Amino acid sequence: MPENPSGDEEALSPHERSNVPFEGLPGAERWVVYSGGERVGSVDVRDDGAEALVDYRVDTNGRGAKLREHIGLDPSGLPRRWEIDGTSLMGGAVRERFTVAGNRCEWTSQADEGDRPAHPPALYLANDTSPYASGVYARAALAAGGTVDALPSGKLTVKHLRPVRLAGTDLEAYVLAGVGLFPEFVLLDEQRRMVAKLGGTLMVREVVVREDHADAYPELVALDRELGAHHARRIQHRIRHRFDTPVRVRDVRVFDPHTLTLTGPCSVVFFRGRVTAVERGSELTSGEVQIDGQGGTLLAGLHDMHTHTTAAAGSFFLAAGVTTVRDMGNDNAMLLDLIPKVDSGELPGPTIVPSGLIEGRSPYSAALGVLPETLEEAIDAVRWYAARGYHQIKIYNSVDPSWPERIAAEAHRLGLRVTGHVPAFTTPDEMMLAGFDEITHINQLVLGWLLDKDEDTRTPLRLTAMARARDLDLDGARVRRTLGLMRRLGVGLDTTAVILERLMLSRAGQVQQGDVPYLYHTPVGYQRYRRRTFVPAKDEEQLRAYEESFPVLLRVMAMLHEAGVPLWPGTDDGTGFTLHRELELYVAAGIPAARVLRMATLDCAEHLGRGWRSGSVELGKDADLVLLDGDPTLDISAIRRIRMVVKRGDVYFPAEIYPELNIAPFGESPAIQTGVSQ
Template identity: 55%
Template sequence: MAFAATERLSILSNGESVGSLVIESEGSRATVDYRIDNNGRGPKHREELTFDAQGIPIAWTIKGTSLMGGAVVESFAWSGGRARWTSQADRGAVKADRPPLYVVNDDSPYAIWVYARAALAAPDHSIAVLPSGRITMEKLRTLTLGEGAAATEVTAWRLTGVQLNPSYLLLDGEQKLFALFGPSAEGTTIRAGNEAAVPLLGKLGSELETERALQLQRKLAHRFDAPVRVRNVRVFDPETGTLSPLSSVVVMRDTIAQVTAEDGRPVPADEVVIDGEGGTLYPGLHDMHSHATLPAGLMYLAAGVTATRDMGNDNGFLQGLLTKIDAGEVAWPRIVPNGFIEGRSPYSARFGFIPATVEEALGNVRWYADRGYAEIKIYNSMNPDWVKPIAAEAHRLGLKVTGHVPAFTSPDRMIADGYDSIAHINQLMLGWILKPEEDSRTPLRLTAMARAGSLDLNAEAVQRTVGLMKTHGTALDTTAVILEQLMLSRAGQVPPGQEDFLSHMPIGFQRYRKRSFVTIANKAEDAAYQAGVAKMLETIGMLHKAGIRLLPGTDDATGFSVQREIELYVKAGLTPAEALRAGTLGAEEFLGRADRLGSIARGKLADFVLVPGDPTRDITAIRRPRMVMKGGVVYFPSEIHAALGIQPFTTAPAIRPAEKLAAREGNDHGGHEDAY
């Protein structure tokens, strides 16, 4: 078919081209070719659409492969007053007098534009969507990109309601897609020929998302000039794994002032009082494998996560975020930054630095050290011969070293050459599974875990690695949750561990999670992945018994995944108390901050979580935080979730303000005041 119009857009990450979007349209029809190749993976699919006179799709098909290579076959059609759809997530049909706006499961930047155009044509720029939910467009600002004849006036818009995080679009005067961008230079889609504007869009995205984050922080962060007393709680002690009798914890500014047993004395009238109603107070959780985004901070806090270890990011973005967090401008857990260093190959990840020589890599280490980074993270394409000098320079400067096991080498060599921890349990186990010639820069580093089921954990190679870890004190950040999500993902099914929260989420997020990220050709492959997950958990239990420090990490940014990671430790054989210790005090011991954080004691920083129930008996109790405190600032997860378009899971505890004193910020407690 000859098409009358062709639009080409480039997709860039960290300043480098990683994909393209080509749109061919004629009349009411359009086809879209979308592909990304980044870090050895990326979606590649073709869309075909037919629109009605109002620009709403009445037919939409998508075929190709998803992020990890899984097959994509999706379709939507409206005719005869009925809308029907089929996707990996679900299938359904509803009566509809006119075409509804369908949110696809495997979307693209073009799909985001389709939603945006439909919302702009609706009253108040808001429209209901299938299978459920509502999306909204918000106009932000108008600007001109380019100069002279190439100058284009565009308008920036924020689209909410599809995914957990908003999308930012630039539309030209004809409301055509000029760019899809975010709060850093990573993952920008822009009209071909305008790639030079990507750094500007990274700054613009940061400004727009920062404005939103500042507004949310002012609304959701509750700060007090008076002492804050959290009473009627049982305090979890990660050292003993036990709960205290009913107690009160008093916080002044950012520090725990007192931890005392309830004794029946009257509460001073000049204190803010939060009634824990017999619940459990435990130290804030840690995500020891995070990649920070600005919107993720509130999600983490709502899940009871008060500290993260950033394992690689856009350097400029992360430096700016750290400044905002330190100033208290945005809601975020504490961040321990890792400096990302990758080798150059067709599979390179576009983060941090990609040095051309070992001398340049050593300079990168010094750059990170001068900016207060705690660790260096090494990635898949790194030359294994460079690891030892990189680690030596990092250690000389007081930094630890972590990372993937680079392709065509072994975890044993990386441990001997200076790794203080290994990132991902699959990166450790691949050393016992892969053949020497197999390339772990590809999705094989994940899919090869289907071979793990037959692994003998008493084998010489396995125990040799464990022995090296014990000798060198090497820790493992497990990220078991992301392996479980990948290996047990099945089309149309809610993934394990997500049953109680997924239905609360925005529709696009729900549907994307109910899909298969791996190709399952037959029952044997299904069983192999199931066995691989079981062996992964068995390995975690074995490492724990051997005395290897386990660091709960997720490679995800929802916060819910941290809770699941802790639960998986229990499934692996740790007691709930041991799993909680790993995610609290154990993480701080590794980070060298256990004197200030990781337990609830007088003089320590006030980072803790209130939940109903007893997580030392039922670890799933950590899924229902009612209040989270980070550095003395109080957050109520029910407020956070409501503000982010998520159906809340709990109610906030009763709070009594101090007499003649009021909160300095976030003074409206959303109706939580109660007679006490």
């Protein structure tokens, strides 16, 4: 902190003033950040209309951004100066600057740098920022009539949804679009000041609310679900195609996961959610709907085996060909409300198979699922999940290492499987012997070979320690022992390799290989978000350690596959695009593309106990189908070229879904003929 013996705040420069403590300053307000019902952070703001000082801090699941912002605003509410310093989610350094000087504006961030004429004026979208930015954006867009040009490019829109009464205060609810991939809902008072921010993520949602309304958190949770469902319901109305007659997809080659080959040209017919014919040729029946496959590949719907699902994520999954997801821990009330709405077709989305998360109490706890104080409460949570039809129990970082054996025994007694992170201060080997049926995340497995037992994996160390993997001896005794246990006990691995690639290879200003095929179709805010460094690194040598370590993780995947250990592709994400990259990484590890397709379809379905009804294109099974151009058995990246998706007989076209999500489409929909006669 700069010295200021006089105590005169105005004597300090704008950047120095941004480092003055907020306590006791006139006009300071606080917003509370909630996640899963827990207070996990705060946003302290001093905003006089011309200048805002912001202090943003979050601590959840052992991580969280720490940012200080100084924002200078012009009379229309557009930023003329925006300075941001601190660290991002995983501890990466942030130093972002935007200025308007004379007739030019300039910016520099982790993602990019640039300049352009200051006229016509435009709204700068900060790359690393606090939730308070949503209030700044909403006010500026409203002052411009609802739509404002954005920097570095694009437009931001704000639309009025409806009046809201919160804790006796009349507010207005708006939806922001054009910042990222997903809608943000903001509640504004009569002076257009932000009172709360909802939504804004594809995974577990945060609620940010001004402290004088913090007691209204339960109302905000309900409102968040209501607005999110309302938005998704409107999208579903526009993108869902239902047919009361049989639908014939003709001139396709079907992927057979049993033989790992494509059939010759054939037709697939489905009616009322079931496949009713797979036949050579195109023998029509009267009144059919006919869809021209144009020689493309038809395969069963894909699985993402590691998600944290929300209503907003459903459309993204469908557009990517994902018709089944395994939810790996969530706000339980939200998820139990969401599942029947998706199953009935009220909301768009894949079939959701839920896992019940159990986390321990610690300063690093993830605010999801159930956080028991005692082993008895943890056992009760297992019974709660079993009674509601959950598929499995997921144990998390802060669980007492002495608990999993009892938790697993009760879960197995009730017919539930057990998976999870490896709790801090124990090892994968010990957890497998305690009853784990599966390990979650490849880094959680590899940590057992890299760390001393007293190192705390409740912190970001569970991710940043992957930089040590370049020196790992894959022929060493620790590795051989773990692989032997996995084979003997039948333990599998939920890999999420794509998240490790995204973390370890993220570099400021660069687009990762897995993001190149889609990123420039997305809103500029999301493009910039993907072009930044997530890992903390003091120098180039530390970055090189990450680069040299990631290929080791791919070699581990290859070793596991060769040893017969089941691998389950998952993403820990909700965009759909990341599953495509996950499958590409499986092939990069040396697993044949056709075998990877089987993993993502039939193997996953059988693992979830659903192989009798899904996972392959066969007579009598669910009509969960994906039509794409090309042959993914020869080039796995063909999985990205999706033209149509069918989920239990409902037909969706990505070319229609993506514009609803502010994403430019990637191709055209197939031709449809209705009421075809013989």
